[in-house]
Amino acid sequence: MTAEAIMLLAIALPLAAMLPIALTGAMPNLREAVTLATAVGLFLVVLQLLPVAMAGGQPEIALFDILPGVPFAFRLEPLGMIFAFVASLLWIVNSIYSIGYMRGNDESHQTRFYVCFAFAIGSTMGIALAGNMLTLFIFYEMLTLSTYPLVTHKGSDAAKRAGRTYLGILISTSICFLLLGIIWTWTLTGTLDFTAGGILAGKADGPLVGLLFLLYMYGIGKAALMPMHRWLPAAMVAPTPVSALLHAVAVVKAGVFTVVKVVVYVFGVEYLTALPASQWVMWIACFTILAASLIALRQDNLKRRLAYSTISQLSYVVLAALILSPLSVMGAALHIAAHAFGKITLFFAAGSIYTAAHKTEISQLDGIGWRMPVTMGAFAIGSLSMIGLPPTAGFISKWFMLQGAWQTENLLALAVIAGSTLLNAAYFLPIVYAAFFRKEKHDGDHHEHGEAPLPIVLALGATAGLSVLMFLFPGDAIALAEALVGRSG
Amino acid sequence: MTLAIHYPALQVVLPLLAAPLCSLMRGRDFAWAFATLVSWLAFGIAVALLFAVRADGAISYHLGGWEPPWGIEYRVDALGSYLLAIVTLISAVSLSFARLSVAREVRQDQHALFYTMWLLCLAGMLGIAITGDAFNIFVFLEVSSLSTYALVAMGGGGDRRALTAAYQYLVLGTIGATFILIGIGLIYMMTGTLNILDMSERLPAVADTRTIRVAAGFLTIGIALKLALFPLHVWLPNAYTYAPNAVSAFIAGTSTKVSLYLLLRFSLTVFGPTFSFGKLPLNEILAVLAVAAFLIFSALAILQENVKRLLAYSSIAQVGYMVLGISFASVTGLTAGIVHLFNHALIKTGLFLCVACVAYRIGSVRITAMAGLGRQMPFTMFAFVLGGFGLIGVPLTAGFVTKWYLIMAALEAGTSLGLVAAGLVLVSSLLAVIYVWKVVESAYFRPAPAGSPPVREAPLALLVPTWALILASIYFGIDTRISVGVARDAAVALLGGIS
Numbered sequence: 001m002t003a004e005a006i007m008l009l010a011i012a013l014p015l016a017a018m019l020p021i022a023l024t025g026a027m028p029n030l031r032e033a034v035t036l037a038t039a040v041g042l043f044l045v046v047l048q049l050l051p052v053a054m055a056g057g058q059p060e061i062a063l064f065d066i067l068p069g070v071p072f073a074f075r076l077e078p079l080g081m082i083f084a085f086v087a088s089l090l091w092i093v094n095s096i097y098s099i100g101y102m103r104g105n106d107e108s109h110q111t112r113f114y115v116c117f118a119f120a121i122g123s124t125m126g127i128a129l130a131g132n133m134l135t136l137f138i139f140y141e142m143l144t145l146s147t148y149p150l151v152t153h154k155g156s157d158a159a160k161r162a163g164r165t166y167l168g169i170l171i172s173t174s175i176c177f178l179l180l181g182i183i184w185t186w187t188l189t190g191t192l193d194f195t196a197g198g199i200l201a202g203k204a205d206g207p208l209v210g211l212l213f214l215l216y217m218y219g220i221g222k223a224a225l226m227p228m229h230r231w232l233p234a235a236m237v238a239p240t241p242v243s244a245l246l247h248a249v250a251v252v253k254a255g256v257f258t259v260v261k262v263v264v265y266v267f268g269v270e271y272l273t274a275l276p277a278s279q280w281v282m283w284i285a286c287f288t289i290l291a292a293s294l295i296a297l298r299q300d301n302l303k304r305r306l307a308y309s310t311i312s313q314l315s316y317v318v319l320a321a322l323i324l325s326p327l328s329v330m331g332a333a334l335h336i337a338a339h340a341f342g343k344i345t346l347f348f349a350a351g352s353i354y355t356a357a358h359k360t361e362i363s364q365l366d367g368i369g370w371r372m373p374v375t376m377g378a379f380a381i382g383s384l385s386m387i388g389l390p391p392t393a394g395f396i397s398k399w400f401m402l403q404g405a406w407q408t409e410n411l412l413a414l415a416v417i418a419g420s421t422l423l424n425a426a427y428f429l430p431i432v433y434a435a436f437f438r439k440e441k442h443d444g445d446h447h448e449h450g451e452a453p454l455p456i457v458l459a460l461g462a463t464a465g466l467s468v469l470m471f472l473f474p475g476d477a478i479a480l481a482e483a484l485v486g487r488s489g
Numbered sequence: 490m491t492l493a494i495h496y497p498a499l500q501v502v503l504p505l506l507a508a509p510l511c512s513l514m515r516g517r518d519f520a521w522a523f524a525t526l527v528s529w530l531a532f533g534i535a536v537a538l539l540f541a542v543r544a545d546g547a548i549s550y551h552l553g554g555w556e557p558p559w560g561i562e563y564r565v566d567a568l569g570s571y572l573l574a575i576v577t578l579i580s581a582v583s584l585s586f587a588r589l590s591v592a593r594e595v596r597q598d599q600h601a602l603f604y605t606m607w608l609l610c611l612a613g614m615l616g617i618a619i620t621g622d623a624f625n626i627f628v629f630l631e632v633s634s635l636s637t638y639a640l641v642a643m644g645g646g647g648d649r650r651a652l653t654a655a656y657q658y659l660v661l662g663t664i665g666a667t668f669i670l671i672g673i674g675l676i677y678m679m680t681g682t683l684n685i686l687d688m689s690e691r692l693p694a695v696a697d698t699r700t701i702r703v704a705a706g707f708l709t710i711g712i713a714l715k716l717a718l719f720p721l722h723v724w725l726p727n728a729y730t731y732a733p734n735a736v737s738a739f740i741a742g743t744s745t746k747v748s749l750y751l752l753l754r755f756s757l758t759v760f761g762p763t764f765s766f767g768k769l770p771l772n773e774i775l776a777v778l779a780v781a782a783f784l785i786f787s788a789l790a791i792l793q794e795n796v797k798r799l800l801a802y803s804s805i806a807q808v809g810y811m812v813l814g815i816s817f818a819s820v821t822g823l824t825a826g827i828v829h830l831f832n833h834a835l836i837k838t839g840l841f842l843c844v845a846c847v848a849y850r851i852g853s854v855r856i857t858a859m860a861g862l863g864r865q866m867p868f869t870m871f872a873f874v875l876g877g878f879g880l881i882g883v884p885l886t887a888g889f890v891t892k893w894y895l896i897m898a899a900l901e902a903g904t905s906l907g908l909v910a911a912g913l914v915l916v917s918s919l920l921a922v923i924y925v926w927k928v929v930e931s932a933y934f935r936p937a938p939a940g941s942p943p944v945r946e947a948p949l950a951l952l953v954p955t956w957a958l959i960l961a962s963i964y965f966g967i968d969t970r971i972s973v974g975v976a977r978d979a980a981v982a983l984l985g986g987i988s
Binding site: 064065066067068072134137138141145152155160167168171172175176179180183184186187 | 881882883884885890892893896897900901911912915916918919922926930934967968969970973
């Protein structure tokens, strides 16, 4: 099978799985088997693409013209490879986790849940492999629409309100800003293809290009730059597997992935260096990193603290991309993967605590580490990765970001990364400390419990392991990131 | 084939002659089957004409063999053939849908008359699109308008408000038609001809007279009334809301489109772009009204509780999109306006058919009454969601294609005003998100009221035509070769004078 066909298969497989999942709704075991088989199948398919991408190949395929001159096209490139690999790998783990979580909590509408999940993953693959900006935009919107029923899963008034915020911010930013930016780019350049070095250089000048850049940066609401971040905490009403895979990995990474794509392939790093607006957005990213961390510090609800931590970490990627040095762009690419492994672990742990102990607040977690050693152990590893300490993946990406900032003598970025590292430590380590070294409270909501169901424990152990593995064997990921900035291959 | 030469005449004569025959039919299903058959045949002819024009350019047909400008000329060009295809398609699909829906809403003894009126209305609209004679346009306009008033009034079987709606439409429609007639008369006075081609050749010589400017004023206002261009839109919401459901679907997809055709035909073919957009500030006037239309009425649509009225308000907004496209006076802008004729016809008629399915089952079209329908009528409501995506302009729907070209035209203008217009179009599509989502939330997230009887999915006879249009609106969001291709041809022809 050619690489082109494999790419199409990677997108079609999860989308096609929606039908059998819907049809087997009456037989939960079979339905979950379909989901798992599709997830494993998808990962194997994506794995076929890895050697192609490692060898520097960029297979591309155009299906038909959406508009004259803008085909519905896909192209494999290093950043998309990283994203597709991470998302498909974590889908397997997350599916195992979902089974434990959804059954452990007797959630309703499970068939709709799995169908929408497959839809969302298919859209994510589309984003990762899109060959031009319009194709990417189409899957970007599909991802928003497919995750809406997952956010409003509970159907309660709170869920509906959150759903409105979610849809409102994501749709309005993408329609009002991103789409306008895309069409504007098209009128300026006559192309929307992702091209090394950018397509705008030499085609446009003046302050309006700054406006165009802002349209892109705020149009990509999924990257959660402040003040477009409120949808992310709102999305936390969703069941934890959704928060874990979609709102720590697929959706938010689709956002920063698009940001990096726009920076590298639409504007081009060199062109942006001369653009003052890239400085402004960098400052906004710095502000978001610090402000979101400060808010996270004050959250007692565990999932909300994780959500604000995600907002902060997403802006790391934006910041790293806008430092505009090759090393920091590599850091941005690596952080997409590193943060994914770390944050999904943390969310898995939060869901594990909810399932086993029915606790959602951080102040309730004293001493829980001895009842749930695996969960809290994994939580500790995830926390280290957020802070950026060895032996976790977060260290690798932060290392590259700092190197890039150092090379370009960007003192602001250095200071923000350092300061935020301290803040990260300040809001994650106390949780770990309390879980293992404080005495359990014996008050109203205390009851006897052990670890969460086995699928949950397996899943969070696996993602914590992945986080460490990426630290120990970062070679392939770094090679892909190098290919992204054109250092080799 | 010799018959093919006479397609332009047959296009109009077929429904026109079928109408009296239809009135003689007894038994409701006969009249329906006959009208539907005729409508599909007319669609076949329109498609044949569309491809003939695509291949060989405009067709000129001389009625009775009389040479123009003495005889009446039927002239099918890119724009005309596009409109013929749209009108016949919408008519054929909504007629296919109509049997069950009309049987419930219109009095039994009026069925034959109902389908007769429908065919007359169709014949009138086709006549407007095809004739090359200005007075003929007025005649066909009256044929289609009068039958539309009757069709709207027949919704009175269930609701007497349909009568006042029809009366209001009649009064305003007649004023519009009269203005159009005055305009045509004034041009005739100055040029001495009624043939449109002839007119356009002789007009430049007399363009600098007050008479011609007054004629342009009367024509524009008359057409704007028929088009329901803000602020001359008052008749539209009531007419759409209280007409029988199948009629709402039919006129939502056709009548404003025909009026937009008239606007294009008179401002660009007859008066020509230099006169309309150069000597007269028509583009500026249209742009302001268009922007006001889509901003105000997208916002007002949000407040509606009756889904038919909501869709009607959205129609006024969508007319704004089309007119905005025209006001750019560029090929891209006109392409956007013209392609939206087609796209909006598919989307809006599809949505009205969804609502008709709902009305058929639950007898109400209020948003609150639709609570819980997402489960009970999954196919109908999912079609509504997809149609709604089209209104919003989600990628891969026909609405997106329009939006793309419209914004491109705005940006191509290269002025900061163009950028603002582009932004406002996007704001309006956000408002569309809200009004579509109101319906979706009610259908999918509110439980059906306790104690309400179980609702079944709409019958297949209703679902098939509905889905046909909804799927078409998706298809033409993906494959734009024909829809955009013809629209661009038409735009080039209109701006470059006569092709």
